[in-house]
Amino acid sequence: MEEPPEEPSQSQESWRDHHTWITTQDILREKLITEDSFSWKLSSKGASQGETGYKKGEELRYVGGVDISFSKDDPSKACGTLVVLDFHTLQLLYQDFSFFTLQVPYVPGFLAFREAPVLQQLLEKMKRSDNPFYPQLLMVDGNGILHPRGFGLACHIGVEANLPTIGIGKNLHHVDGLTHSTVRKLLGAEENSSKDFINLVGCSGRIWGVAMRSTQGSIKPIFISIGHMISLQTAITIVQKTCKFRVPEPIRQADIRSRDYIRKLGMNGKVT
DNA sequence: GCGACAG
DNA sequence: ATCTTGTCGC
Helix, strand or coil, X not given: CCCCCCCHHHCCCCHHXXXXXXXXXXHHHCCCCCCCCCXXXXXXXXXXXXXXXXXXXXXXXXXXXXXXXXXXXXXXXXXXXXXXXXXXXXXXXXXXXXXXXXXXXXXXXXXXXXXXXXXXXXXXXXHHCCCCCCCCEEEEEECCCCCCCCCCHHHHHHHHHCCCEEEXXXXXXXXXXXXXXXXXXXXXXXXXXXXXXXXXXXXXXXXXXXXXXXXXXXXXXXEEEEEECCCHHHHHHHHHHCCXXXXXXXXXXXXXXXHHHHHHCCCCCCCC
């Protein structure tokens, strides 16, 4: 018998790890809830600002956003960030950071095993301390069910934290025949020219999410998919209401502040 | 077989 | 993800 040639640089990530990861995703996916499942509600148009008799906590108010940014010097150094914004005013209510060293490589389809642990820790820390701003909904920088096995980062965090989540992708993850050109064709189609979002229908007929022109006149869409305990329709509504720019504010703020945190640590190479 | 592939 | 300043335009 021949010895399988060793790949020194690959010794950390064998196909075995992927198999374990797939099993984990398959198991967690059984707990996924793909419809609205929360106690709050979206305030009805016009009655949102004033106190109209709703009990506190019944309306959506605390929207979280998570992101991770990396040091350009040392790609294994990163900063996980959690922010919470007021759904109506989009003002920052809470922010927390966690600087850490990455142990797991990025492998397409397995982003959660690299990024979910830190983000979950940030959520857990907030919950343990009974912070009144603990998010009622979390927006995640990465996909939900728009994923090879229908279980992206947003689903992963949602299930493990038992929290409603929405996945926001800035690039399309090719799944079920969906490609860059597919989307371009759909967005450019005559009958869709006036719509601000289109369903991402794969070859199988399944709807994986939507591509949305979040800002008027923006060419490059964002990709919205459900994470956990929320319907696509509700997810779309919430994203639209939180978009001042292309990327919804909770994600955008987490991104900006995360970068800023790393920069202020002097991890950007500039020593001037 | 080759290429594609969230962050 | 990260590499990158100014610049053209609403």
